Amino acid sequence: MASVLKNAVRLATKTLHESSKSGVKATSRFFHFYSPEPCHPIPDKLPKWMSAEEAVSVVRSGMKVFVHGGAATPMPLVNALAQHGLDSDLNGIEIMDMFLICQTPYVQPEYKGIFRSNSFFIGDNCREAVNDGRADFVPIFLSEIPLLFRRNLITLDVALISVSSPDEHGFCTLGPSVDCARAALQNARYIIALVNPNMPRTFGDGMVHMSHFDAMVQEDYALPEYNSNRTTSEVEQQIGRIIATNLVQDGATLQMGIGNIPDAVISALWSHRDLGIHSEMLGDSMIDLVERGAITNAGKNIHPGKIVGGFAVGTKRLYEYMHDNPMIVMLDIGFVNNTSIISQNPKVTAINSCIEIDLTGQVCADSIGTWMYSGVGGQIDFLRGAALSMDGQGKPIIALPSTTQKGESKIVPVLKAGAGVTTSRAHAHYIVTEYGIASLFGKNLRQRAYELIKIAHPDHRETLEKEAFARLKCMPSP
Template identity: 40%
Template structure:
């Protein structure tokens, strides 16, 4: 091992060499600056790296005749150089980069890295970036290290022996930091929806990008979460500090945070220093699909630039321009899918940051590359809800994706879907939300006698679920709901019942989660009369979930919206033998008008009085 001198560069970097530059917050800037000072003696040198933080002086135009950069990830600093043809982009999953270095495709001649000072055993730590750095060190002919006392010592597979290093340069520099952008309202709402898909005890991972990181902040009320990730960030640190993450339920590397690099604040780097909770591993180990899948209830959270109506995802290009990179998305999406109870999530806002274009599209711009195929996408989440795509037909996917698109874009998306024959012509209702809701999101978890259900409006994409709900009932239940014999519900009939104009009429449903599938267990709806002052209410509850209070709950939710819309009266026609429904209405102040010679009674009730009674009952139950 030798001390680095300016004269040594002519020996280290030979003509035609490939030089690896360390990653993320561990870019060895002191080495880079020293190397660039001697660049006049270089010939046809290729520099390669993944994501880096900070300025990239090596891509300045004055070095074009000597250096050419080949990056696996495009930060804003290098995007223009790639677009101008002055630098190259190699699309490759992070987990595959080590095999490129170690094989014969992209052999590394020189590795420039940043490490901690050696310990008593003669080992240095790669600190905040093990990722692909470890593989570059193994593959390189020559390793040059900047020894920086500010570099944290991290555990796991972060250590390398000093004897593997050929040249050193000692210089203390603070590591570059990153402040995550202030979240926009749409991102915060999308994060709340995504958080509903994360169960207590899950193992989580989040990709690079503001939206996935914002989702993490929405998990602070969760408990017993674990972490198996590439990037470890400040939002993850905060989950540990607030008690949401304790790794106690991880079956694979229990009690440990598995990660490959840190990017964030100085507080994060201090948190990582000599913290035995962390087990650092290279990208090919962390991103191995089989290993990811060994974590039960693995949830992978990733962003996207655009998603089409069939579920295809674009994230590293916008037309013919490249942005970002492949990163670890595909590895973790597939790994989470292999996990028992796992959930791969694609989370994005429905519109671009400038609000000018939809991110839910019927077709991509020419030149855009699909990073995640439609068969790998299970969930797409926006500020308008959750599209559950796994096991869904193209027809079902289109309906679900239109629902999570921005309301101003839905009509056009439906037109395009009709044009290409993806949905029947009678699928022609533009989905609308419930404007009067009090919460930021339309769905929420509710419990009935210890059983958890999801409460939300009925959507057009629930057409098939509504059919299955209908056919699950006994003949008697169907007769009591519809007042006559009914033995069939066609796709068109189910679509009409689920495609409610929620700005006029209203339909709420309670769903029970059955794995990744939601099953309808109860529906409550009202149909507004032409007068705009009254509405007919109707309910249907599955036989297996009766006497849990679902009809009362749905009646209350309908009444609160009706009151905000200025409706004064609810009415319902109830079969005389439907005594439970009659008792519910009478309990909350309904008046009964009997029809002589008929088998049903009509009940009317004041909406305002109903809301007061329900509020009073709720207050009493809390006491």
């Protein structure tokens, strides 16, 4: 039986013919006896070790290439690919990525026509290119990105990923970024793995056997750090204190987005007990709460005792803390951000930020008018998970300073022309500024305007009240 199974797997692991489009010989990842699970060893298959330049030479014009994101962005491969595109006079290569924190050369004007970035979340690396029309953005819930690959809505020719060093059994991990990378490598025709000894070896869904790679490249370089020098303002600290004191209960399961406000909340939770983490993103600030004993994950129903994340971005301290740490599990983002999974945890408290909110509760978090800034991400995934928390104690929270750095109100009569509605007025529950909490759930438009004006900056309340009357044809009131 064993020999029959082995032969069947060999037959299923067939080499694709070189096509006129790509010229790539790749191993099919469809198995009759296995799903596209990348954890099992493929019999009689080993990747070839080569330089970054040799590895990316398989990329041809018109291909779709996935680039691993976050702290796992394989910059040596990215740089080699950019140079390969120039040297080989390539064109029409589409780069798929999700939240890169490194500056990527292929979005620069000199690469126009050779590469076109198509991002699922806009980062600093591609924001200018997207708004100049040289790159694309896909509005999509973070939880649904893996479906694009698994349903073959996007067929990937090549995946560029970073992995930790193979262990004695040939297993690597995707380190701090499992997110949608796992689905990408499961469905890519050709996989190039960058082995970096600085990549933390993590537990969870990121385990990959090296036999699934077609090429491997060895590079020793420091992982990119994200906002390592940022400081929180007094306004942000006040927002953090308000949330921690009034909305976060002992035993709560926390999700926090990116930014200073989530970090400010974390810094105000030191006296809390038995907190849990189930979050798309993990950062440095959680480490102090674990070491202080505030985070134990003891009451969680999903992976009790474990910190659950999809990707992690932070400093070297975070990456070293994650290495071989069985308390942290990095999982497929389709699981982490699944609303029905999130809602099973106790007292789910989702804390996210935004750019502006109108007087009816419509939240814009991805653009400033028509100028694209970030993306949909997992905001709705977790706001809904918290709102539908099975114990009825979930807290969906949007937190923002009352004004911009220029002193303009972030609570506005109407969103800017062209602004995206990331979170609809029906999804908005708790809105927090440095002036307090507005509870919108179950409130009508007149009541919502009243609640939001109360937490607006005092300099703007009179104007907002007049604008609310002009819009609603009645005075805001409780």
